[in-house]
Amino acid sequence: MPSDMNSALVWLKRDLRLHDHAPLHAAQGARAAAALFVIEPAWLQSPEFSPSHLHFTLQCLAELRRELAARGLPLLVRVGEVPAVLQQLHAEWPFQHLLSHEETGTGWSYQRDIAVGRWCRAAGVAWQEFPQTGVVRRLRSREGWAGRWAQRMDAPLLPAPTQFHTAAGFAGAALADQPDLPTLARLGAGPLTQTLQPAGERAARATLLSFITGRGRDYRRALSSPLTAESGCSRLSPHLAFGTVSMRQVHQATEGAMASTPDRTLAYALHGFAGRLRWHCHFMQKLEDEPEIEFRNFARAYDGLRPGDGVPMDEVHAARLQAWCEGRTGFPMVDACMRSLCATGWLNFRMRAMLVSFAAYHLGLHWREPGLFLARQFLDFEPGIHWSQMQMQSGTTGINTLRIYSPSKQAQDQDPQGEFVRRWVPEFGTPDYPAPIVDEKSALKATKELMYGQRAKPEARAEADAVQQRHGSRKAGLPPSGMKRSTGRSKTPAAPSPQGELF
Numbered sequence: 175m176p177s178d179m180n181s182a183l184v185w186l187k188r189d190l191r192l193h194d195h196a197p198l199h200a201a202q203g204a205r206a207a208a209a210l211f212v213i214e215p216a217w218l219q220s221p222e223f224s225p226s227h228l229h230f231t232l233q234c235l236a237e238l239r240r241e242l243a244a245r246g247l248p249l250l251v252r253v254g255e256v257p258a259v260l261q262q263l264h265a266e267w268p269f270q271h272l273l274s275h276e277e278t279g280t281g282w283s284y285q286r287d288i289a290v291g292r293w294c295r296a297a298g299v300a301w302q303e304f305p306q307t308g309v310v311r312r313l314r315s316r317e318g319w320a321g322r323w324a325q326r327m328d329a330p331l332l333p334a335p336t337q338f339h340t341a342a343g344f345a346g347a348a349l350a351d352q353p354d355l356p357t358l359a360r361l362g363a364g365p366l367t368q369t370l371q372p373a374g375e376r377a378a379r380a381t382l383l384s385f386i387t388g389r390g391r392d393y394r395r396a397l398s399s400p401l402t403a404e405s406g407c408s409r410l411s412p413h414l415a416f417g418t419v420s421m422r423q424v425h426q427a428t429e430g431a432m433a434s435t436p437d438r439t440l441a442y443a444l445h446g447f448a449g450r451l452r453w454h455c456h457f458m459q460k461l462e463d464e465p466e467i468e469f470r471n472f473a474r475a476y477d478g479l480r481p482g483d484g485v486p487m488d489e490v491h492a493a494r495l496q497a498w499c500e501g502r503t504g505f506p507m508v509d510a511c512m513r514s515l516c517a518t519g520w521l522n523f524r525m526r527a528m529l530v531s532f533a534a535y536h537l538g539l540h541w542r543e544p545g546l547f548l549a550r551q552f553l554d555f556e557p558g559i560h561w562s563q564m565q566m567q568s569g570t571t572g573i574n575t576l577r578i579y580s581p582s583k584q585a586q587d588q589d590p591q592g593e594f595v596r597r598w599v600p601e602f603g604t605p606d607y608p609a610p611i612v613d614e615k616s617a618l619k620a621t622k623e624l625m626y627g628q629r630a631k632p633e634a635r636a637e638a639d640a641v642q643q644r645h646g647s648r649k650a651g652l653p654p655s656g657m658k659r660s661t662g663r664s665k666t667p668a669a670p671s672p673q674g675e676l677f
Contacts, residue, residue, distance in 0.1 A: 179204040185274040186211045189417035190234040191375040192334040196304035197273035199332045207338045209249045216282045222549035225363045233373035247338040257293040275306040278462045280557045308455030327425040368519045378413035386431035393443040399588040403522030411554035458558030468561045473572030475634035482540035494537040504610035507585035510598035519553030528579040534568035535621045541568040572638035
């Protein structure tokens with residue numbers, strides 16, 4: 175970044191924090207600076223958008239605007255398409271530099287970034303993007319990717335900015351007169367229907383601290399059941415999705431807690447959590463490398479096998495999709511998980527996987543429409559992870575084992591006393607509860623014949639090799655988590671997690 179920046183505009187997206195924020199850190203060196211967040215119609219109109227996403231964003235912006243104002247940096251919040259907003263601001267204040275984080279997002283955000291780049295070139299504005307996660311732009315090969323991830327995650331954290339030079343040359347009242355943040359109603363986003371966890375950087379830091387200092391002690395056992403996962407999981411996923419905490423902050427705090435705590439049970443639990451952090455960017459990298467996986471199968475050998483994938487959805491499958499979305503399939507664990515998710519915006523991973531598996535293997539649905547519905551329910555919707563997992567749990571990657579979850583077994587294993595089902599499906603066991611919409615045995619027999627039959631074809635096996643080469647995990651070649659820092663204690667690591675050292 176040039177040391178003689180005259181004017182810089184920080185474009186905030188899914189990075190709503192002060193700490194470990196490269197664009198804000200760089201903007202401190204500008205002679206005049208301002209920050210901008212744009213509420214984009216393309217986002218509000220996208221099929222994955224939810225009022226919950228906007229509500230959480232506005233809560234984050236309210237806190238961040240106050241913190242930045244105290245440091246002399248005005249945060250502008252505008253509604254419109256980004257190139258048009260930039261053009262208007264540039265006419266009032268001809269900033270020379272645009273600073274932002276890289277983003278691995280959905281198709282509309284990808285196209286928007288192309289348009290922003292085109293505008294910057296035409297306007298003579300230098301746009302610099304900074305990495306925010308372990309995702310690598312224009313990656314040629316997955317070989318060695320793990321080492322690059324580790325290098326980024328172990329780099330020093332950037333301190334919160336202390337003071338900015340106010341963009342006093344900004345014409346008019348654009349900076350001096352900041353209107354209140356818009357409301358959901360004013361933006362036509364619809365009402366908030368979910369009860370969400372607290373938003374903002376302070377909430378993110380408190381959530382992280384509580385997890386690594388004790389709340390995560392039972393993480394490995396608690397993460398599978400929707401009863402125990404609610405408090406036993408980190409609950410950081412929305413904060414990572416909206417950027418109120420950086421992945422590097424979470425990684426380093428976890429490693430530090432593992433190395434310093436005398437509680438070896440807690441250290442063992444955090445070791446498992448650290449392994450899952452490594453997978454976060456692994457799945458996002460897939461979408462970065464191949465944006466088309468948001469819309470089409472990883473392995474084209476599976477095209478057209480299910481309704482909704484180039485094949486019109488008939489009335490039977492449309493009715494199944496609706497029942498699944500509404501939590502009235504007649505499978506109580508499935509319905510309880512869906513109702514809980516729709517009410518709170520969060521569900522633990524195993525139950526998410528069960529919902530997708532059920533839609534794909536029991537109901538015979540292609541992943542795209544169920545995926546859009548889930549994206550609207552997940553407060554922590556992260557496109558790269560979401561669409562990779564939708565395909566992985568639906569069996570269309572070509573390289574992963576078909577994971578078929580039995581709802582009855584999951585109920586027996588994760589809710590043996592029926593507490594979760596009774597909470598969310600109170601009518602279960604009464605005449606008001608529907609019968610199962612499919613016969614489980616015959617549905618699974620048909621889907622296994624279909625999927626395994628397709629996998630056995632030579633063209634499918636050949637394509638799987640290509641998918642593995644481009645997207646598959648590699649042995650990391652890194653030291654196990656918790657062994658990098660010297661604490662004066664024994665360096666014997668906790669038992670390794672099979673997934674934790676893979677990418």
